[in-house]
Amino acid sequence: MSNAVEDLVDGALSLSTNERVALVEKLLESLDAPNERINAIWSAESEDRISAYDDKRVGSKSAVDVFAKY
Numbered sequence: 001m002s003n004a005v006e007d008l009v010d011g012a013l014s015l016s017t018n019e020r021v022a023l024v025e026k027l028l029e030s031l032d033a034p035n036e037r038i039n040a041i042w043s044a045e046s047e048d049r050i051s052a053y054d055d056k057r058v059g060s061k062s063a064v065d066v067f068a069k070y
Contacts, residue, residue, distance in 0.1 A: 001009075012023055052058045 012020060
């Protein structure tokens with residue numbers, strides 16, 4: 001770990017619990033930035049799955065059956 005990161009960690013650890021929580025939330029938010037390419041892929045996938053279900057190319061199982069298996 002670089003000195004700059006170590007200094008940041010030391011500074012963060014000196015914060016109050018509420019301040020550390022706020023810092024963690026901000027850091028996590030920065031990692032959760034939207035990715036339009038991935039969103040488009042998942043959108044197409046979900047539309048394909050809905051179409052397959054509507055066209056009876058795939059079926060479904062109840063959650064009870066699925067969870068019972070595992």
